[in-house]
Ligand code: SF4
């Protein structure tokens with residue numbers, strides 16, 4: 001029974017399929033130089049899963065960091081199930097690959113949730129002037145695709161412009177259809193108050209405009225996120241400190257989550273992302289802004305690569321009017337806790353019971 | 364044959380001359396090239412909250428990591444690599460005793476005000492023509508004064524306090540490079556919150572607690588932050604910004620998102636399902 005307890009090591013000359021040894025424990029340094037990558041690929045095509053994994057283990061040792069990482073990624077576990085050692089391995093592999101690909105020292109952070117932190121966000125909608133700086137700061141920080149062809153430009157934040165309607169004396173008796181004096185709905189004829197059909201593509205010379213209000217929307221990091229409920233492969237989930245994240249490697253691009261999200265916060269990479277080398281942000285997080293692949297869904301994650309180290313998210317820092325606020329909900333002294341205590345706060349689509357951790361307020 | 368030889372010789376001679384010339388040029392090149400390259404590579408300066416207030420000059424904090432990224436469209440600061448660039452400790456602020464020392468920093472505004480060093484010396488040197496301290500108009504209306512009006516166009520019709528305050532409610536009478544508090548004591552231009560809080564106490568409280576105004580750096584309540592003071596966002600001389608009356612100057616917005624596939628313009632956004 002000794003064979004069962006200690007699986008025999010795989011001699012380099014032998015066909016990999018014969019060996020029972022788990023590939024991770026095989027000594028790739030000994031076997032790699034004797035067999036070409038082509039042979040291994042051939043073998044991998046014909047043989048069993050364990051062979052493939054053996055091949056992957058060998059591929060990770062190859063000089064081409066990109067190929068090695070791709071191979072290894074095909075066989076890695078869901079991020080939540082990885083041990084610390086596996087996370088470290090995945091991190092080193094990705095750092096090597098991205099550094100080679102983007103020509104600079106790229107770091108892939110794997111820092112987990114910090115104890116005693118539950119992130120919360122607040123936005124003063126009376127202050128927002130609709131300048132869209134937050135949108136572009138987010139793109140600069142989070143390595144979104146920024147091509148010009150359809151589907152190549154991805155932005156996580158959207159700023160909605162809403163017209164302001166008016167109640168007017170002269171329109172008291174107006175109705176619809178005009179001239180018949182029949183009233184349908186209100187009698188002011190012009191929709192009054194906030195006109196909810198918003199515009200995303202407004203381009204005035206200068207903002208804020210006199211007759212408009214602005215409403216930025218991004219991921220609300222719900223406490224009961226519909227996207228998490230529907231994901232068939234369980235690759236999107238809520239982290240202990242609040243943000244809803246995606247393990248990009250396990251996303252199958254089915255877009256169930258996009259259909260489920262009531263806030264239109266998720267974006268899919270329909271094309272291969274366009275990310276120029278010089279614009280790439282080298283400070284990344286595994287669950288955050290590391291470069292994505294084609295066919296996966298991505299979303300706002302409150303700049304995990306920053307916030308896990310205490311920094312404000314990028315959108316908070318650039319907002320010229322200070323409308324955006326971020327803090328720890330468990331700390332009564334934090335900005336967001338103070339806002340919840342003192343200001344008039346509402347959550348978007350509260351009736352859906354998603355319990356966002358993103359609060360709109362006004363004063 | 365002879366002809367060929369002559370041509371070759373000529374070519375060789377020409378070649379060597381050319382070589383010599385180009386070598387001389389090459390030697391001169393680095394010195395020449397350095398100057399225009401430096402002039403062309405003038406680091407971009409981006410404005411932070413509004414045009415006319417704080418600016419930040421782009422530079423590298425680490426290889427490949429700029430302290431700030433400017434928007435190619437508007438020139439606004441779009442991303443901070445180093446949020447504390449060019450800041451100094453804020454100084455004492457009542458109600459912030461719990462903050463660790465040096466964790467509240469501000470960008471000194473006085474450096475930006477080019478004329479300020481002259482205010483207290485060249486014109487308002489504390490010695491008026493008639494008296495010391497100088498005489499002030501009894502009706503508290505600013506006298507027409509071309510120099511001041513060049514700097515503050517709305518001087519006679521100040522859009523702050525709806526006509527109920529005048530210059531000396533904020534500026535120190537004899538120390539013109541200072542602001543003034545309720546006791547007549549001078550306040551630095553780098554701490555305008557002490558002045559603004561005289562009237563806007565609720566806003567000062569919210570600002571101190573971080574729920575009004577902007578700050579960058581670390582989000583934890585005791586983290587190191589750069590605080591943006593009142594005048595970085597609001598123009599105190601025209602705080603209402605005309606008819607809009609919202610306290611902020613108008614800005615050029617950043618470009619809109621990509622249009623949906625197959626759409627040429629955004630007219631579809633203006634179509635309401637119910638005509639009105
Ligand atoms: S697109 Fe990806 S994240 Fe979204 S539901 Fe499908 S697998 Fe899950």
Ligand code: SF4
Pocket residue numbers: 127128129130131132133134135159214216318319320321322323324
């Ligand atoms: S940067 Fe601030 S003011 Fe500008 S659109 Fe975003 S939230 Fe609104």
